[in-house]
Amino acid sequence: MRILSGIQSSGKLHLGNYLGAMKQHIELQAENECFFFIANFHALTTVQDAKVLRDNTLDVAIDYLALGLDPHKANLFRQSDVPEVTELAWILSTVTGKGLLERAHSYKDKVDKGIEPSMGLFTYPLLMAADILIYRSDLVPVGKDQVQHIEMTRDMAGYFNNKFGREVLKLPAVKLNDALIVPGIDGQKMSKSYGNAINLFDPPKETRKRIMSIRTDSTPVEAPKNPDTCNVFAIYKLMATPEEVAALRKKYLAGGMGYGEAKSLLADVVERVLGPARERREKLVANASYVEDVLVAAGKRARSVANSVMADVRDACGIVVSKQ
């Protein structure tokens, strides 16, 4: 099965990115043909500083490799190494009604949070659709926040195929995992741009401090607490073992435990899961040319697939590109 997914290089990656997306990307690499790209064109909607964008892009690659992505099994590449996606996004824009994009929750959420409502932000789902369709992807593993974008991608593929009378673009399916929406320290969706993230690779002390500041309610220490409405427990249950989760649930329900204790247990589990990856990350940082080689090689493989799909797309809609 061909799997496709991407992560924006819009800032430091966080637990939401890992639990909502990267963890399952890494699990899927064993038995599938995987294409994972670093969405630097998308990141340009929020990061408009050349050095920062370049550094972020390399950092996302380093994070993926540190967390266990195997470049012999999965293709990890830069979105910009396949510039044909921007051509396909344009072609899709000619068959897609404005109303479809106006319904995008993610655009409205980002504008509400104060992000500049640029055309790039508005047409984000078109480029995302092009990223998916250009590889004739079967399955797109994403967090719940992205499901609407995959539905839009299916719509756009259908508009193109109907308009030009050929099944050129393949309609992809979405794959969700257990981590539907990971909350940030304020209880809203954890997001790079909302200032509420617990980053994957901050120094352990800083991560612990961040976890200790997760918003909880004011139930007194001695009173029983509801684990299912608690932001701390929501993250803990995605990272701890089933036995640990059952034990902490019991403590919530029994009362007599303050939220500080739950936060401290969460910090321990986060360090247990991410500590070994942090060590691998340090070695990769010192070997940036290896990371660059991984990106270049995978970018070439991805571009070759994309070019063959684009030949069919251009042929179907009558766009001629003369041989140079």
Ligand code: AQP
């Ligand atoms: N809080 C989250 N819970 C579950 N999944 C999440 N993802 C992101 N945040 C959560 C998943 O991570 C993948 C990559 O996301 P992205 O970086 O491309 O874009 P995003 O969803 O917009 O992530 P951010 O952190 O909110 O980025 P900014 O702030 O730059 O827009 C996706 O599969 C997403 O579902």
